[in-house]
Amino acid sequence: MTVEPFIFKDYVALENPTGIRAAGLSEMQVCIRMVDDNVIYNHMILSHLRQRRQRWEYPNDFAKWAAYSLNNFVVAEALANYSPFERKDMSEIRDDILGIIDEHMWNHGGRDVVRQGWEFYFNGCTTFAFDGACRANNLRELRDGLEKANLSSIYYHYFEAFTRQEGEVDDISFWIEHNFNLPGLVEQLRGWDFYFLSLDDLRNKIIRVLNHYLPKDIE
Amino acid sequence: MKNNGKRNGIEAYAPLVGEPVVALIRKLAARLRGARVLNINSTREGGGVVEILGRLVPLARGLGIDMRWETIQGTRSFFATTKKMHNALQGNQVNFSERELQYYEQVNRDNLDRIDMDVDYVIIHDPQPCPLVQYIPEGVTKIWRCHIDLSRPNRKLWRYLREWVKQYDASIFHISAFAQQLPHKQFLIPPSIDPHSVKNRPVPSKTVRTTLMRYGIDPQRPVILQISRYDRFKDPIGVIEAFLMVRKHYDCQLVLAGEQAADDPEGAQVYEEVREMADKHPDVHALMLSRENNHHKVNCLQRAATIIVQKSIKEGFGLTVTEGMWKAKPVIGGAVGGITAQITEGLNGYLVNSVDGVAYRCRYLLTREKRMKEMGRAAKKSVLERFLITRHLSDYLAMLLAVKHPARTMIEL
Numbered sequence: 013m014t015v016e017p018f019i020f021k022d023y024v025a026l027e028n029p030t031g032i033r034a035a036g037l038s039e040m041q042v043c044i045r046m047v048d049d050n051v052i053y054n055h056m057i058l059s060h061l062r063q064r065r066q067r068w069e070y071p072n073d074f075a076k077w078a079a080y081s082l083n084n085f086v087v088a089e090a091l092a093n094y095s096p097f098e099r100k101d102m103s104e105i106r107d108d109i110l111g112i113i114d115e116h117m118w119n120h121g122g123r124d125v126v127r128q129g130w131e132f133y134f135n136g137c138t139t140f141a142f143d144g145a146c147r148a149n150n151l152r153e154l155r156d157g158l159e160k161a162n163l164s165s166i167y168y169h170y171f172e173a174f175t176r177q178e179g180e181v182d183d184i185s186f187w188i189e190h191n192f193n194l195p196g197l198v199e200q201l202r203g204w205d206f207y208f209l210s211l212d213d214l215r216n217k218i219i220r221v222l223n224h225y226l227p228k229d230i231e
Numbered sequence: 232m233k234n235n236g237k238r239n240g241i242e243a244y245a246p247l248v249g250e251p252v253v254a255l256i257r258k259l260a261a262r263l264r265g266a267r268v269l270n271i272n273s274t275r276e277g278g279g280v281v282e283i284l285g286r287l288v289p290l291a292r293g294l295g296i297d298m299r300w301e302t303i304q305g306t307r308s309f310f311a312t313t314k315k316m317h318n319a320l321q322g323n324q325v326n327f328s329e330r331e332l333q334y335y336e337q338v339n340r341d342n343l344d345r346i347d348m349d350v351d352y353v354i355i356h357d358p359q360p361c362p363l364v365q366y367i368p369e370g371v372t373k374i375w376r377c378h379i380d381l382s383r384p385n386r387k388l389w390r391y392l393r394e395w396v397k398q399y400d401a402s403i404f405h406i407s408a409f410a411q412q413l414p415h416k417q418f419l420i421p422p423s424i425d426p427h428s429v430k431n432r433p434v435p436s437k438t439v440r441t442t443l444m445r446y447g448i449d450p451q452r453p454v455i456l457q458i459s460r461y462d463r464f465k466d467p468i469g470v471i472e473a474f475l476m477v478r479k480h481y482d483c484q485l486v487l488a489g490e491q492a493a494d495d496p497e498g499a500q501v502y503e504e505v506r507e508m509a510d511k512h513p514d515v516h517a518l519m520l521s522r523e524n525n526h527h528k529v530n531c532l533q534r535a536a537t538i539i540v541q542k543s544i545k546e547g548f549g550l551t552v553t554e555g556m557w558k559a560k561p562v563i564g565g566a567v568g569g570i571t572a573q574i575t576e577g578l579n580g581y582l583v584n585s586v587d588g589v590a591y592r593c594r595y596l597l598t599r600e601k602r603m604k605e606m607g608r609a610a611k612k613s614v615l616e617r618f619l620i621t622r623h624l625s626d627y628l629a630m631l632l633a634v635k636h637p638a639r640t641m642i643e644l
Contacts, residue, residue: 027419029410133407142644
């Protein structure tokens with residue numbers, strides 16, 4: 013069986029502010045309805061790339077703002093516990109976030125506003141993907157490439173892949189599935205609650221699993 | 232110096248940020264090889280913009296991009312008006328006469344003959360040269376780079392300036408809070424520091440000690456330090472008031488140190504007020520740093536500091552915060568502008584909102600040596616990840632590519 017090489021992509025993301033801001037949950041609902049899908053992507057998914065290795069308590073920008081600026085930990089917890097990767101596209105994610113905020117306001121009210129300067133600022137993003145220097149033809153080369161890759165490359169092949177790949181899977185398990193007969197490895201790579209992993213932790217986890225398969229199945 | 236090219240080029244950063252980051256920058260630069268990029272600001276002396284351009288321009292040139300840097304020239308009265316503008320854009324209630332605004336535009340027009348704009352991109356920094364946009368030739372990509380806190384600008388002045396800003400193809404802000412509703416694409420690019428610069432590279436402890444003694448600062452006692460221009464927005468008087476509260480409980484010293492930027496005529500007056508207050512207290516040192524070797528002095532003072540304070544009440548970004556964090560110091564910063572983007576409360580520093588806040592956090596930290604060390608380590612790590620010149624350069628290169636495709640959000644290269 014001919015193995016198609018895995019091409020590590022390099023990835024760069026820039027944020028594009030829209031000038032739109034929300035001071036409380038009601039304003040946030042209005043703004044979420046009007047902004048582009050790209051803005052939702054930036055705050056719900058791309059937030060992982062910005063956090064990189066940093067210690068974080070909330071996985072997306074909406075939850076982080078609700079906790080640290082609005083001091084509304086109930087809605088912050090609900091927004092943090094939401095898994096965007098179970099949805100097909102950004103419009104579904106947008107509806108779900110609106111639903112979470114709506115339910116919170118129905119049950120708890122939500123007229124609180126932040127003080128000046130602590131509003132939520134809505135930003136879109138421009139992303140760049142291009143072929144990196146590294147290619148892998150087998151699992152050993154894949155592991156070596158992962159060790160050397162930029163964290164933004166890990167983001168691209170995992171988090172970004174879910175919004176790009178048909179079947180909503182990451183690039184790495186997709187490549188292994190289509191080039192090697194290793195269903196156990198594919199299952200392990202897809203079995204994590206990766207939304208809560210930092211990019212560094214995710215990289216280390218993948219490498220650990222690959223190491224486990226290397227001596228037995230490849231050599 | 233041996234091997235000068237390698238020391239000054241992008242390779243010099245690989246041991247700090249990693250080879251993959253440097254490789255990524257090279258790839259982005261390759262897409263822009265030969266592009267002619269002109270930066271225009273209003274001074275070559277003093278301030279964060281000068282430090283950044285002083286490093287970004289040679290790095291970009293080393294990567295094959297024809298990047299240049301020019302400054303506009305103005306009179307004292309022009310800079311008095313632009314300083315007033317700076318204050319108004321940061322929220323002060325100031326009125327401008329028709330004559331002042333006309334003169335502002337005229338000085339920009341007068342600079343035209345001095346600047347060759349036969350380039351692919353022009354990046355105009357801050358409000359001083361903003362009206363130059365009308366003279367940039369057709370086909371050149373025009374970018375406005377704002378380095379100041381524009382979160383609550385004086386409405387009248389912003390309405391005037393917005394007419395110029397609208398004519399650009401894109402604008403760049405430090406943080407989201409400064410962005411405005413504009414008819415073109417905006418980018419967020421926080422500024423950065425250069426870890427290899429005279430201001431940030433490692434210094435032997437003996438040199439640090441000698442510098443302290445030269446200024447009459449006791450190396451044996453804790454030092455609370457604020458480095459910044461003498462500017463009311465940096466609230467040096469508030470820092471002295473906070474220090475006097477701390478001094479009642481701890482035998483420590485306060486050092487305020489700054490230099491005079493060429494485009495800030497108000498600085499000398501503020502310095503006089505600060506010095507008058509400082510002269511009444513033997514443990515308060517208000518230093519006006521001379522241009523000569525001042526970056527080295529700042530480096531030594533920051534390394535000698537026990538705690539670094541930046542009690543700004545408005546702040547574009549606060550590179551002195553970044554510098555302090557890079558030196559693994561606990562930083563207490565005003566909860567404003569770009570400082571909030573750098574300090575995560577309690578993790579890598581503290582954000583404060585008042586004179587009492589500064590005093591309280593100084594006293595809190597002075598009793599917790601271990602906490603200060605942990606905080607300093609976290610601070611250095613966050614600068615390494617987010618605020619070094621390599622990230623800045625990478626963002627700039629990506630922005631130059633993105634601005635040519637304003638409608639696209641995903642660009643495959």
